[in-house]
Amino acid sequence: MPRLTLLAAATAVAFTGFANAQDLTPQELQAQLTQLTQEVNQLKQQQAANATATPSKPSAPAFEIGGRIQLDYNLFNGAYNAEHNGSSAQDIFPRRVRTFVEGELQDWDYKLLLEFAENTAEIVMARMRYSGFENGPKLQFGKLREDISLDALTSSNHIALIERSSLADTMSPYFRWGVSAYQYFPSTGLRYALGVYKNDAFGSDGKDETDDLNYALSSRVTWSQAKEPGQVLHAGLWYSARQMGGDDLSASFARGELRETNTRLINYVAGGETAAIDRLNQAGLELAFQHKALLLQGEYAQRNLTTQDPLSVLDGERYQAYYLQASYFLTGEQRSYSKGSAVFSQPKGVTDAWELAARFSSVDASSDFQGTKAQTYTLGVSYYFNPKIKVMANYIHSSVDGAGTIALVGNEDVGDAFAARLQYVF
Numbered sequence: 001m002p003r004l005t006l007l008a009a010a011t012a013v014a015f016t017g018f019a020n021a022q023d024l025t026p027q028e029l030q031a032q033l034t035q036l037t038q039e040v041n042q043l044k045q046q047q048a049a050n051a052t053a054t055p056s057k058p059s060a061p062a063f064e065i066g067g068r069i070q071l072d073y074n075l076f077n078g079a080y081n082a083e084h085n086g087s088s089a090q091d092i093f094p095r096r097v098r099t100f101v102e103g104e105l106q107d108w109d110y111k112l113l114l115e116f117a118e119n120t121a122e123i124v125m126a127r128m129r130y131s132g133f134e135n136g137p138k139l140q141f142g143k144l145r146e147d148i149s150l151d152a153l154t155s156s157n158h159i160a161l162i163e164r165s166s167l168a169d170t171m172s173p174y175f176r177w178g179v180s181a182y183q184y185f186p187s188t189g190l191r192y193a194l195g196v197y198k199n200d201a202f203g204s205d206g207k208d209e210t211d212d213l214n215y216a217l218s219s220r221v222t223w224s225q226a227k228e229p230g231q232v233l234h235a236g237l238w239y240s241a242r243q244m245g246g247d248d249l250s251a252s253f254a255r256g257e258l259r260e261t262n263t264r265l266i267n268y269v270a271g272g273e274t275a276a277i278d279r280l281n282q283a284g285l286e287l288a289f290q291h292k293a294l295l296l297q298g299e300y301a302q303r304n305l306t307t308q309d310p311l312s313v314l315d316g317e318r319y320q321a322y323y324l325q326a327s328y329f330l331t332g333e334q335r336s337y338s339k340g341s342a343v344f345s346q347p348k349g350v351t352d353a354w355e356l357a358a359r360f361s362s363v364d365a366s367s368d369f370q371g372t373k374a375q376t377y378t379l380g381v382s383y384y385f386n387p388k389i390k391v392m393a394n395y396i397h398s399s400v401d402g403a404g405t406i407a408l409v410g411n412e413d414v415g416d417a418f419a420a421r422l423q424y425v426f
Contacts, residue, residue: 063103068157070095071422072259079400079415080261086412091260095421096156098124107132125175137183140195144180147193147220148172148238150286150299150343151323158335158345160295160327160357161380162394162419166254166266167321170363171240171282171301173201176216184340191342193220199242202280208245216242222286222342230334234288234297236342244277246308253319253365256398257376258417263409265374266363268319270404272370275314278306288344290337293329295344298322313369323361330354346384353384366402372409373402392421 072095077088094117102111113125126142133139145153151165152172163169180195199216200206206214222236251274256265284301300322307315327335331354333347347353357380364373380394396417400409 062105063101065099065101067097067099067426069097069424069426070156072162073420074258074260074417075419076258076261076415076417079265079398079409079412080256080258080263080417081415082263082409082412084262085410086415089262093260095259100125137181140180140182143175143177144195144197145175146173146178146195146197146216146218146240147180147182148218148240148282149284149301150234150236150288150297151325153341153343155343155345157423157425160325160355160382161257161359161378162392162421163255163257163259165299165323165325165359165361166257166363166374166376167284167299167301167323167361169254169257170266170319170321170365171284171303173197173199173216176201178216180218182341184342186339189224189339191222191224191339193218195219199244202242202244203250203277204242204244204247208243212245214243214245214247216240220342224337224339224342226337226339230290230292232288232290232337232344234286234290234337234342236286238284238286240282242280242282244279246276246278248274249277249280249305254363254374256374256396256415257361257378258396258398258419261417265398265400265409265415266365266372267404267408268314268317268365268367268371270370270372270402271407272367272404275305275312275317276308278308280305290335290344292334293332295327295335296325297344298324314367317367319363319365321361321363323359325357325359327355327357330356346387349387350384351386355382355384356380357382364402366404368403370404370407371402372400372404375399375401388425390421390423392419392423394419 073092075090078086081087081089097116098113100111100113107130109129111125111127115122115124127144128141130139149168149172152168176197178195178197182193184191195218197216198206199214204214208214218240220238224234226232251267251269252264253266281304284299286299288297303319305314305317333350333353335344336348337344359378362375365371366373376398378394378396382390382392384390398415400413405413
């Protein structure tokens with residue numbers, strides 16, 4: 001209640017109470033003064049309650065525009081450039097140029113994320129979300145990030161190393177058209193996510209031989225506990241079943257954690273043939289522990305193939321991947337953890353900060369007769385000028401093994417690389 005309204009109400013009460021004051025005994029006058037004081041106090045309490053009440057959701061739409069620019073430099077040799085006998089090569093290129101617009105209106109919000117390259121533009125995300133169910137799930141529609149892998153779900157703005165792990169690049173389809181629901185339970189620390197998507201990933205064109213849609217069903221369950229600021233324990237399981245409709249599985253699973261190289265090191269086709277897949281199933285385990293400036297995380301995942309031809313040598317084949325990663329802020333900052341999405345991000349308001357990171361990863365896409373296995377070691381350092389500007393530098397070493405090694409990289413079974421990034425978020 002505005003201050004002038006309170007004053008007017010008190011004045012009205014006063015005039016009413018004292019209009020006939022001259023006819024009252026001292027005892028009656030004292031009783032009316034007491035009553036007046038109580039009524040004024042009630043008006044004050046009502047004003048205070050109105051001032052602290054939770055504001056209602058906006059009735060007019062609100063929106064925000066932003067984006068990111070990531071400019072990368074790569075220098076590499078050996079297995080990464082096996083097509084040119086392992087000689088040194090280098091490149092400078094825009095890794096990501098993205099812009100977004102997002103907004104909300106009452107129980108709805110939206111986000112549109114676009115990525116730009118030379119003469120092209122791509123819709124990375126186009127999400128509508130409804131959060132109007134009291135104590136219920138949030139629903140999403142559109143082109144969404146599938147809830148698969150802690151590393152894959154971490155925004156590229158916030159990853160501790162320049163590229164994500166080979167596990168994330170192998171197993172995650174990233175953004176696909178579909179619908180999903182998720183919910184976090186504060187009392188237990190549990191969160192679930194469940195979604196149905198069009199599967200046009202991993203070599204599938206999204207349709208089967210009859211022109212019907214190929215579907216993917218993905219789910220993720222996580223548990224987290226944070227007893228005090230800067231200390232988080234996180235565990236998660238995810239599963240994805242995907243129809244492939246007889247399409248050939250893509251030959252290359254991952255690059256070896258370096259972008260724009262001539263040779264992709266993890267290739268199940270090397271030395272053999274592609275396989276027409278009826279369906280593939282994937283599952284993964286994720287663990288993370290944060291103690292103040294230190295964050296440890298790791299994941300294990302596997303992919304199982306069911307080919308259209310049950311006599312194929314790749315029918316029932318199983319591929320595996322895992323990684324272990326550590327990051328540490330020399331200047332004492334602590335990464336943020338979102339319970340609602342079960343992912344980590346860079347510290348809020350980080351300025352003039354140094355972060356060290358290291359990772360070992362392995363993906364085995366080999367079988368008895370074909371394919372490769374790659375192991376990668378990465379060391380990195382990042383300097384945060386402020387929350388918007390970050391400079392990163394990584395050293396990467398990879399080795400290649402498996403039946404298809406000679407077919408893929410010849411004698412260049414080891415590769416070294418240096419990568420750098422300038423990132424600006426606006």
